[in-house]
Amino acid sequence: MGLKVRSLGMRSFRNFSERDLELADGLTVLVGPNATGKTNSVEALQMLTSGMSFRHPRAADLIMDGAPGARISARLEGDGRVIDVACEIGERRRSFLRNGKKCRPADLSATLMSVLFCPDDLSFVKRGARWRRDELDAFGAQANAGFRKLAQAYAHAVEQRNRLLKEDAPDLALLDAWDASVATGGAALLVARLKLFYRLRAHLREIYAQVGGSDELDCAYECSLGELPGDPAAPERGEVCALFSARLAEARAHDLRRQQTSVGPQRDDIAFTLDGRDARSFGSQGQQRSIVLAWKMAEVAIAEEVLGEKPLLLLDDVMSELDASRRDAVTRFVRGGIQTVVTTTNLGYFPESLLEGAEVVRYGG
Numbered sequence: 001m002g003l004k005v006r007s008l009g010m011r012s013f014r015n016f017s018e019r020d021l022e023l024a025d026g027l028t029v030l031v032g033p034n035a036t037g038k039t040n041s042v043e044a045l046q047m048l049t050s051g052m053s054f055r056h057p058r059a060a061d062l063i064m065d066g067a068p069g070a071r072i073s074a075r076l077e078g079d080g081r082v083i084d085v086a087c088e089i090g091e092r093r094r095s096f097l098r099n100g101k102k103c104r105p106a107d108l109s110a111t112l113m114s115v116l117f118c119p120d121d122l123s124f125v126k127r128g129a130r131w132r133r134d135e136l137d138a139f140g141a142q143a144n145a146g147f148r149k150l151a152q153a154y155a156h157a158v159e160q161r162n163r164l165l166k167e168d169a170p171d172l173a174l175l176d177a178w179d180a181s182v183a184t185g186g187a188a189l190l191v192a193r194l195k196l197f198y199r200l201r202a203h204l205r206e207i208y209a210q211v212g213g214s215d216e217l218d219c220a221y222e223c224s225l226g227e228l229p230g231d232p233a234a235p236e237r238g239e240v241c242a243l244f245s246a247r248l249a250e251a252r253a254h255d256l257r258r259q260q261t262s263v264g265p266q267r268d269d270i271a272f273t274l275d276g277r278d279a280r281s282f283g284s285q286g287q288q289r290s291i292v293l294a295w296k297m298a299e300v301a302i303a304e305e306v307l308g309e310k311p312l313l314l315l316d317d318v319m320s321e322l323d324a325s326r327r328d329a330v331t332r333f334v335r336g337g338i339q340t341v342v343t344t345t346n347l348g349y350f351p352e353s354l355l356e357g358a359e360v361v362r363y364g365g
């Protein structure tokens, strides 16, 4: 059966002074009018599973107006295990707890992962490259604590190099040192990213056909360093580092002028094609939505491979945005036995047969 979230508790969190809810093993539907706290509940569940929120809030934003602090907690149960996870939020910081002991955010996702699909994701294919990079990195951080560290270390190195580039007369010896750190950290992050990307790609094409795509979907990792040596899915880290160092040296004059680092994983992108044509300009809105749906389902498949159990699926207000055939694809997926929390203002988007076994939690009114 695997681990399931049995219950969620929120204290002084967002618009809730005190709210507890029970979750079903299968589908839980949070239904109610706008601004009643459905997304806030999904956010709490995401924080307690992935250790992060898709809204990237400051700690203070999470605390109910006027309260000194907030607490969210969940009980996970399954296969004879009971695990309590919590997050205590103060004005400046949040701390995570696992069975009452302080832990790292990564320890929560190592217990149970989650995959979130929300309205912002619907424009995943055509939005700026940052959205696709962030999606890959956020999923990588959940799947592997090492990935999280690599991403943080690399972001720090690039930030320091950019800070130096902004000085009036940058110390070039120091710039050499930051170039070395950026190249080493960037190569490690890139190798980890590519490994994850190719795993997702392997599932994506097949899942796209299952969600109703009749054309052939493919995706490519567009690397700002140019073509990488060796196997694109598993390049050798030392060779990537050497290439990165060479690119930084070539770009130095340009970077000094522009005062920022112009090459590296922070400039990469993921491009999708349908029958070989760019999905951004050629794909219909429906096809682009099928691509992101397939991408999220591919994340579910990888999460299951990583942890040996299905992740928690969080669907925030997306049913109303999908047409009937894509809603059917989601319904089939949910029926496949994944614990799912869906928010909606209208139960009419769900077939009667699906609601029969679901826990329906009403918000507002």
Ligand SMILES: Nc1ncnc2c1ncn2[C@@H]1O[C@H](COP(=O)(O)OP(=O)(O)OP(=O)(O)O)[C@@H](O)[C@H]1O
Residues within 6 Å of the ligand: 013, 014, 015, 016, 033, 034, 035, 036, 037, 038, 039, 040, 041, 060, 061, 062, 063, 064, 065, 317, 343, 345
């Ligand atoms: N720190 C906070 N303190 C008090 N209220 C807050 C806080 N943060 C958010 N809110 C309130 O929570 C409400 C939004 O809740 P949420 O986004 O969960 O709505 P929702 O039920 O998902 O609505 P919709 O159906 O429109 O998506 C807003 O009214 C907002 O003002």
